[in-house]
Amino acid sequence: MSLLTEIKEPADVKKLTPGELELLAREVRQELVQAVARTGGHLAPNLGVVELTLALHSVFNLPRDKIIWDVGHQCYVHKILTGRREAMVGLRQFGGISGFPKRAESPYDVFDTGHSSTSISAALGMALARDLKKEDYQVVAVIGDGALTGGMAFEAMNHAGHLQTDLIVVLNDNEMSIAPPVGGLAAYLSRLRTDPMYSRGKEELENLLNRLPHVGPRVLKVIDRLKDSFKYLVVPGMFFEEIGFTYLGPIEGHNIPQLREVLQHARNTRGPVLVHVITTKGKGYQPAEKQPDRFHGIGPFDPATGEALNKGGPPTYTAVFGAEMVRQGERDDHLVAITAAMPDGTGLTPFARRFPRRFFDVGIAEQHALTMAAGLAAAGLHPVVAIYSTFLQRAVDQVIHDIALMELPVVLAIDRAGLVGEDGETHQGLFDVSLLRSIPGLVLMAPKDEQELRHMLVTALRYRGPAALRYPRGAGVGVPLTGAAQPLPLGRGEILRRGRDVTILALGPLVYAALEAARDLAGEGIEATVINPRFVKPLDEELILSWADLTGRLVTVEEHILAGGFGSAVLELLARNGRQDVRVQCLGVKDEFVHQGNPQVLREHLGLTPAGIKAAVQAILQEKPALTRKRSQSRGIWGG
Known part of the structure; x- marks a missing residue:
């Protein structure tokens, strides 16, 4: 018994x-x-x-x-x-x-x-x-x-x-x-x-x-x-x-x-x-x-052998970041990497092996990690601090007081941004945009896929002040990783699909959910523009305002808390520029802590899926038509 x-x-x-x-x-x-x-x-x-x-x-x-x-x-x-x-x-x-x-x-x-x-x-x-x-x-x-x-x-x-x-x-x-x-x-x-x-x-x-x-x-x-x-x-x-x-x-x-x-x-x-x-x-x-480190946190596995059940697929964002750090480290001997007790989790182990003197694991000491990075930057080096979004919360004062105030070129590589999943409320990366976008001089980016992550890392390294890039946990979307990473034009988004009825602004990998929703809507005669904003700060104000004028309806999509997030930034932009007549629907996490669960299940629960985006577009189209500006003001918007 x-x-x-x-x-x-x-x-x-x-x-x-x-x-x-x-x-x-x-x-x-x-x-x-x-x-x-x-x-x-x-x-x-x-x-x-x-x-x-x-x-x-x-x-x-x-x-x-x-x-x-x-x-x-x-x-x-x-x-x-x-x-x-x-x-x-x-x-x-x-x-x-x-x-x-x-x-x-x-x-x-x-x-x-x-x-x-x-x-x-x-x-x-x-x-x-x-x-x-x-x-x-x-x-x-x-x-x-x-x-x-x-x-x-x-x-x-x-x-x-x-x-x-x-x-x-x-x-x-x-x-x-x-x-x-x-x-x-x-x-x-x-x-x-x-x-x-x-x-x-x-x-x-x-x-x-x-x-x-x-x-x-x-x-x-x-x-x-x-x-x-x-x-x-x-x-x-x-x-x-x-x-x-x-x-x-x-x-x-x-x-x-x-x-x-x-x-x-x-x-x-x-x-x-x-x-x-x-x-x-x-x-x-x-x-x-x-292998105690591997089994510290592990996915489903075969108990008889200890082997993971889910293998294969595209590389993770973390692995892509780590590989690009090694490439950039080969080119720039001023590049240094810092982690707070997460060399494997942040993908920095390859960098540590290749450049042991330029790698620093400070232990569970996020505040120290960021102020030490500030000291390294002030002395002429270019530090990258790889940190989980949830743990960055512990060191916001250091970002403001020790980095941004002196306009130091410290890069924050924010891993596990968005819905992390099974670890639940304490580990969801849903507050970094709100915490960072109010800081003067700080650039904040979110890649739509793993290839764009490479470009954003280079963009952050070229910027002469504090910069942050937020990217999710888990596998990328599977796009080819080709060519050398190139810096992006600062504060410029990209148009991925053009339509006259509604504009969808989706942050990070949710861009692909927005594109799928747009394809489904097209089958119903609704043409949606899909924009990858790339930058939360600085926003591509000209691009967003021009499409707000043309379609009169915007849907913002983000894996983040709505209060102070990307959608809030868009609403502030519209208010500052007198666009009160534009209809806006913001999709994201409402005023709640998100419990544990598979990230895809959580997205379905929160409406952050192609179906959820499609429903939001249909709802905004049901509203009284917005008073749009003359299309002549947006001449040339369909070209290029």
């Missing part, structure tokens, strides 16, 4: 014997592999925290006690143990459960996460609220060694150490490897420090020595000095102790009895405590152990 089928809530885990917990860990791993093989997701991080999650659930009293998972991509085990095992079939799917903690899903999810380095700040806030309200519960933040490189984590730890509030931070360290002698000594010291007899004996010795006149206090000072020197030599946690934390560890992260023992001690220790846990990413599934 399966133990896992009997687990409905954490209270059920608390009833299990140590042997049953080990058996449950094996069952959970099998469940994880099967679930993620179906839907894709973050497999390696979850395989690495199976025992840690079981230990946390067996020691703490959930949901009264609070566990906050930093980033949250390691919360699948937690979800399985909190009544969502059957819902794992819909993991990261439209209408299913999220791949990250969600308060709306369960009372056991106490804080929504998706970006790194936030857990300790949130946990400290909860702990302070607990104390102010005179309540009694534990607050635990589980943070990885990678997320600990984020500045917020250090800011929060510094504050927690100063306040001395009861708080537990579990550092899940899956990168460090401790040699046996050091590990054995560290484990021994950890056992001493987690043993109540040690603390009691230490206090008794201090009391005894203090009672000895003259000699006692001097001996105690010598012992303290020796003890501190010894700890600095052999205990890796002295940094944490210096900022006010009690350090426990390092602990074997797959040893449930040891984890339970140390966590019990942590909950009985006053003030902030850091429990240092050593785990193996991908533990228990051979393909993930061998």
Whole structure:
């Protein structure tokens, strides 16, 4: 009989014997592999925290006690143990459960996460609220060694150490490897420090020595000095102790009895405590152990072999960008590349291999990445910062204050712009246009396909100020990648199809959906002009105004929030130029956060498909005809 089928809530885990917990860990791993093989997701991080999650659930009293998972991509085990095992079939799917903690899903999810380095700040806030309200519960933040490189984590730890509030931070360290002698000594010291007899004996010795006149206090000072020197030599946690934390560890992260023992001690220790846990990413599934980075986030795969199910197709935008960066790096030895812990995800690994001295991975530190890029630019180099749209949100001040204000030639290569998909609200790239287009002097572009991406990268590199190009996740549209990349005329769009009834302005790859919609409309006798604006800033004002005058009707299409987006820029242009008589329909994301799901499913839901564009055109044509200007004012618009 399966133990896992009997687990409905954490209270059920608390009833299990140590042997049953080990058996449950094996069952959970099998469940994880099967679930993620179906839907894709973050497999390696979850395989690495199976025992840690079981230990946390067996020691703490959930949901009264609070566990906050930093980033949250390691919360699948937690979800399985909190009544969502059957819902794992819909993991990261439209209408299913999220791949990250969600308060709306369960009372056991106490804080929504998706970006790194936030857990300790949130946990400290909860702990302070607990104390102010005179309540009694534990607050635990589980943070990885990678997320600990984020500045917020250090800011929060510094504050927690100063306040001395009861708080537990579990550092899940899956990168460090401790040699046996050091590990054995560290484990021994950890056992001493987690043993109540040690603390009691230490206090008794201090009391005894203090009672000895003259000699006692001097001996105690010598012992303290020796003890501190010894700890600095052999205990890796002295940094944490210096900022006010009690350090426990390092602990074997797959040893449930040891984890339970140390966590019990942590909950009985006053003030902030850091429990240092050593785990193996991908533990228990051979393909993930061998390639933990590949299985960090993976699409559907064959659980028997670990091989991906979806192969082939056009290259991704990311890969095209990475290849063009290498080509440009060959031509320009002032070109440097920067990433914030995403060399593979941003396509910069080939550049790093070819030009290791001109490549910088700053860790999870987006603010530092952009200000460092500003420093590089100010000193005469030409930096390209490759960053996901969702993570760029964390460093908007640096774009404004450290880059744009000095008109520095820093290029922002904004990957994962638009609907990213299964990672959900925290990862959709739907705010970059709104955040960037208000910044003076910044050029903002969006390619319609992977070939145009190459041209836009060169355009950005030639611009003598800050420039950004936003492009989507996933495969390109399959256009040929021919010839050398060439700079585009700054602020100039292109007409892809001409028609007298309506003008469709589609941003990025949605241009191809607009062209398909226009072909369908033509079959119904409706002729639509389709324009690829290319530039959100500066807009091709002359082109947009001339076609607004001719057709009197505009439909804007974008994978972005409507407030402050591309459509807003077009409306502002029309208002500034007295075109209040032009009918405009803006398609995009309304005032909402977009949940997880396959990007194509999400586009259908939001009306960002050929059918949705066609329906918007038909709706605008049903309205009272707009008062168009004389066609003579647009003479020559059909030519060339």
